[in-house]
Amino acid sequence: MPAPIQPYAEAAPDRAAVDAMPGAVLLDFGTNWCGWCRAAAPQVAEAVAAHPAVRHLKVEDGPGRRLGRSFGVKLWPTLVFLRDGREVARLVRPDGAQPIREALGQVDPA
Secondary structure: OOOOOOOOEOOOOOHHHHHOOOOEEEEEEEOOOOHHHHHHHHHHHHHHHOOOOOEEEEEEOOOOOHHHHHOOOOOOOEEEEEEOOEEEEEEEOOOOHHHHHHHHHHHOOO
């Protein structure tokens, strides 16, 4: 059964809260209407389902969105992989599920 696709949330934590998050975190920046985001969503959901310890935050991005700007997001989707608040990997418009799985393995080797 395919993993459920969650929408991007309008509310986002502030940068200090993200930097303080323990463990593995995937920040998934995009919008619900973005074609690139919608195309990547099933691959991201499938890869994340294999890593239940990873906290996956889908954050709506756009002009004036501070969290995305603090991470230098310019294209959607942008996936930022964090471990204990530090960026470990980044994918912009990922091409297939394999790069997503590899990046998740960097933040959650289990």
